[in-house]
Amino acid sequence: MSSLTASRALAPVGAAGKLFAFALDVARASVRRPFQLREFIQQAWFIASVTIVPTALVAIPFGAVIALQVGGLIKQFGAQSFTGSASVLAVIQQAAPIGTALLIAGAGGSAIAADLGARKIREELDAMMVLGIDPIHRLVVPRVLACMLVAFFLNGMVSVVGVAGGYVFNVVLQDGTPGAYVASFTALAQLPDLWIGLFKALVFGLIAAIVASYKGMNAGGGPKGVGDAVNESVVITFLLLFVANFVLSMIYLQVVPPKTG
């Protein structure tokens, strides 16, 4: 009985360990030749096609909300001239990677988990292994790299769309002056803010693809198993991405001093 309780209590540790071991397998397979270029391009195209439009649509209100919120707050402080800078900082450092993460996990990750899960229950993955082909090398590595690449570019897109959205709302709705908004861009924001945003996007793409692939490849028990795998992969990815975002932001704020005046 006691061993049963212990094994129950330790089950999450085991699950985390298996996920990590899977990530190591992927890392090892990623350096193996030949690289699956075709699959990589197809997957990158596929992930981009399911994420670009929703991401752009999410980015506009995201940028707008930040502009409204920050604009209102800053007005109370009487520092309207910094509105542009503050909203750029917020969009590039936080909103862009988070928006990317949501879409990569929600649209890209769920598609990967569903695809691999369906292959798993149709025994396609078994068939592949029996044909002497490692599915991690053939299917997972291209997906992980494609997801990272797409996340990287999506992050750039969210930044641009978000900042543009913020500009429109600030200028049109809050009577900000276009010149002041644009001129203050570099007052508080600095280049490393952009780097950390892009770095976060890469990490988020990696985590989302690894979790989705792991869940998909371990789906079991018929069509319901695939549904469960997709559901779990999205939830787990969200949790991990927000934790990762928190940790990366903390480290960044410690390492890179904020720009003064």
Next chain:
Amino acid sequence: MGVEIKVDDLTKSFGKQLIWGDVSLTIPAGEICVMLGPSGTGKSVFLKTLIGLIKPDKGSILIEGTDIASCSEKDLYEIRKLFGVLFQDGAMFGSMNLYDNVAFPLREHTKKSESEVRDVVMEKMDLVGLVGSEDKLPGEISGGMRKRAGLARALVLDPEIVLFDEPDSGLDPVRTAFLNQLIVDLNAQIDATFLIVTHDINTARTVPDNIGLLYHRHLAMFGPREMLLSSEEPVVRQFLNAQKVGPIGMSEEKDADELAAEQGQELPPLPPIPMQLDPSNGVPRRSQRPPGEWCAAHGVTPPPGSFESSNAGLAPGA
């Protein structure tokens, strides 16, 4: 010319549930074997263990001196090139058409040019009678066609061992008969070692050289076809003749009451042993033995009427 598979003392359990234990058998090179068993006795698990998709808890599987149960991942991928496996639903890659599916192993493993690939693929497609359907996607064809396409893909690397996971499940009797004939013809042609996992009695009675029966978490019997078909052993007898009287119940085993109730019942006589299925060109396969040879050699009198017809002894529900 096929490869021998030597399984020794194999045991597998999931958690605390034992699937089967102490399974020892030798699948002779170039022969057709059938592994039978009631539903849920781990036949598919056995098959997946043979190709190293599932690790056994104990025991060894020797193929050309390599132990599948304990060899490294790298050796495993290497030895799997000897195998061709037909999965239950064909396991075709859903995103590729049949041609690309069958060509897939060639493109991944060989440096053949596209025209050479085309020759091999068309040869295998012709073998399973799928010429003209190359451009179809697996979702667009029937289950029987998917199975045949899966067979073509399994054969494309000229395997030494071919495993069939329930080739007859979900097929109508006519298609099953055609598929069985195809299996026999293939064996005559490529001389590989065949292992068929099924619970179709008709297939088991007419196709193989050897039969094995998994029952109640162990291998009940493994041996030449005639040995099992003439066996008086209750489990073997009940299963191979599809009878209700015997130790196998609806849920795995019958309980003591049910068995006691059957005490006085007389077992129906053993049905005659059917002829083995011949290749369609009529030339016996290399591993095929003349009918009645085993019985004569071991002093067993086959049931009356044996070896007279190829569908003798099918008495469902008797």
